[in-house]
Amino acid sequence: MIVERTYKEINERIKAGKAVVLTAEEVIGKVKEKGIIQTAKEVDVVTTGTFGPMCSSGLFLNFGHTKPRMRMSKVWLNEIPAYAGIAAVDAFLGATELSEQDPCNTNYPGEFRYGGGHVIEDLVARKTVKLRATSYGTDCYPRREYEKDITLDSINEAILFNPRNCYQNYSCAINTTEKTIHTYMGTLKPHIGNASYSTSGQLSPLLKDPYFKTIGVGTRIFLGGGTGYVVWNGTQHFPGFLKDKESGKLTGAGGTLAVLGDLKQMNARWLRGVSMRGYGASLAVGIGLPIPILNEEVLEYAAKSDEELYAPIVDYGDAYPNLRSEDLGCASYAQLKKGSIKVKGKDVPATPMSSYPRAVEIAGTLKKWIQKGDFLLGEPTQLLPGPGENDC
Amino acid sequence: MAPKKIVLRFAADTSDKPIIYHLAKEYDLMVNILKASINPHKEGTMVMELTGSRYEEGIEFLRQQGITVHPLTQEVVRNEDRCTHCGACTAHCPTNALYIERPSMEVKFNGDECIVCLMCVDVCPVHAMEVKI
Ligand code: SF4
Ligand code: SF4
Numbered sequence A: 001m002i003v004e005r006t007y008k009e010i011n012e013r014i015k016a017g018k019a020v021v022l023t024a025e026e027v028i029g030k031v032k033e034k035g036i037i038q039t040a041k042e043v044d045v046v047t048t049g050t051f052g053p054m055c056s057s058g059l060f061l062n063f064g065h066t067k068p069r070m071r072m073s074k075v076w077l078n079e080i081p082a083y084a085g086i087a088a089v090d091a092f093l094g095a096t097e098l099s100e101q102d103p104c105n106t107n108y109p110g111e112f113r114y115g116g117g118h119v120i121e122d123l124v125a126r127k128t129v130k131l132r133a134t135s136y137g138t139d140c141y142p143r144r145e146y147e148k149d150i151t152l153d154s155i156n157e158a159i160l161f162n163p164r165n166c167y168q169n170y171s172c173a174i175n176t177t178e179k180t181i182h183t184y185m186g187t188l189k190p191h192i193g194n195a196s197y198s199t200s201g202q203l204s205p206l207l208k209d210p211y212f213k214t215i216g217v218g219t220r221i222f223l224g225g226g227t228g229y230v231v232w233n234g235t236q237h238f239p240g241f242l243k244d245k246e247s248g249k250l251t252g253a254g255g256t257l258a259v260l261g262d263l264k265q266m267n268a269r270w271l272r273g274v275s276m277r278g279y280g281a282s283l284a285v286g287i288g289l290p291i292p293i294l295n296e297e298v299l300e301y302a303a304k305s306d307e308e309l310y311a312p313i314v315d316y317g318d319a320y321p322n323l324r325s326e327d328l329g330c331a332s333y334a335q336l337k338k339g340s341i342k343v344k345g346k347d348v349p350a351t352p353m354s355s356y357p358r359a360v361e362i363a364g365t366l367k368k369w370i371q372k373g374d375f376l377l378g379e380p381t382q383l384l385p386g387p388g389e390n391d392c
Numbered sequence B: 001m002a003p004k005k006i007v008l009r010f011a012a013d014t015s016d017k018p019i020i021y022h023l024a025k026e027y028d029l030m031v032n033i034l035k036a037s038i039n040p041h042k043e044g045t046m047v048m049e050l051t052g053s054r055y056e057e058g059i060e061f062l063r064q065q066g067i068t069v070h071p072l073t074q075e076v077v078r079n080e081d082r083c084t085h086c087g088a089c090t091a092h093c094p095t096n097a098l099y100i101e102r103p104s105m106e107v108k109f110n111g112d113e114c115i116v117c118l119m120c121v122d123v124c125p126v127h128a129m130e131v132k133i
Helices: A007-015 A026-034 A036-042 A116-124 A296-302 A333-338 A356-372 B019-027 B055-064 B119-123
Strands: A021-023 A045-047 A050-053 A058-062 A074-077 A080-087 A090-094 A129-134 A145-150 A157-165 A172-174 A181-183 A186-188 A195-197 A220-223 A226-233 A238-244 A248-254 A257-262 A271-276 A280-288 A290-292 A310-315 A330-332 A340-343 A346-352 B004-010 B030-038 B044-051 B068-071 B075-078 B098-101 B106-109 B129-132
Touching: A021 A026, A021 A356, A026 A036, A026 A296, A036 A296, A045 A356, A050 A356, A058 A116, A080 A116, A090 A116, A116 A129, A116 A271, A116 A280, A157 A280, A172 A186, A186 B119, A195 A333, A220 A257, A220 A356, A238 A310, A248 A310, A280 A356, A290 A296, A310 A333, A330 A333, A333 A340, A333 A346, B004 B055, B019 B030, B019 B055, B044 B055, B055 B068, B119 B129
Parallel strands: A021 A045, A172 A310, A195 A346
Antiparallel strands: A045 A290, A050 A280, A058 A090, A058 A157, A074 A080, A074 A129, A080 A090, A129 A145, A157 A257, A172 A195, A181 A186, A220 A226, A220 A280, A226 A257, A238 A248, A271 A280, A310 A330, A340 A346, B004 B044, B004 B068, B030 B044, B075 B129, B098 B106
């Protein structure tokens, strides 16, 4: 390597207010202008961002003890059940959980107006949330019923712990069937009437480090408007590459992150309950990762542009629900962002599910934090598994 | 006599009939077109205000032309605090009242183009599009 930098050196420069930070969007132009080596010499950190619905999110809560004490065995927050089989006053609230009274899809397509993700948004927005709990009562925990209005500040802990977030890449969803379908990729019109995609392309964190050379346990990140950490690989972490018959290896594919952070320092602008018509409830999460430019190779991937990054096209009307593989080709993020792609010879309007303007804002915010010296890089104690031998 | 707001929807074959002329000339109605849009398939939507005592007859005339007529009692507004500019609604808005501005990818809402079809109210994942009565 011609350029080499350590985390320690970068952090020293951050503390001294001298670190050079660019967003993953800005660095593209800089590399085009000055080349990889020169840019790698100048730039310490590249910031990324993404904001979109991320299932597999949730919240660990500790409510504090009641008087008399209670061993809560069932817990509801605004009538959304939380899992209480952890300890006396601990619970886990999942983003996709629904009230037992929710009509779901009985009146298809269901609205799913309020779920676990919405409770998380209400808590972080400092709204009052109704806690209800029941128990069978024990000698040391005699209380059997409890109801109280709580807020984020009135409880001991609220730790956002999302077991699978920040998908490296995601399908561009279409529908080849004859009827409109309602999916977690949005409402898809029949006969390939539209296409829906969901990553921030050139700003997307894991697309910018496809070999996982810098991301690992302990990477400090922007999470929900506050700081958080990568604590493990996400569930279903299948790092690899999207391949194309003609051009070969294209783009990072199936990596994911498990992330954690203290909800009390997050912000409702970056944690939004979402309702996907006909599908269910979830949580939109804002995440940003800093990529330390340890060498020119790291920069080479961090500087990939929308023209060089691709999403696989997947039929959510048939192949996806039936777990059947089918090659419908790929679309570059540049094409997707222009708003029209070609599928089976047809021009199809493409719209995003994740917010590009918010991804820009996250990468910009993280850049400012680092420039101000408020945010030091966390050196991973262990890198996440990258693509296997056969994938590279 | 107060003006009444209505929404008209017409198919390709009625889009070139001189309906406004007939409303004014034969039914003595004052017509004020507030919004109009015709898509590439020549299906159109029009929001108008009608004033005059022969309002009901005018509406009947429109229906006879195969035009769907319903009163406009509501308005769709965007809650700017809630909108995350994801863009999901733009695929479903028939008039491009909701559209993506490029290259910023910000989602713009032009209320003048809105025909209150409520598609965006159904598909917006964060309930940013609201109906105001
Ligand atoms: S779907 Fe909702 S949140 Fe997304 S851009 Fe449209 S109005 Fe805004
Ligand atoms: S109601 Fe929504 S989808 Fe329908 S025209 Fe108005 S903005 Fe577009």
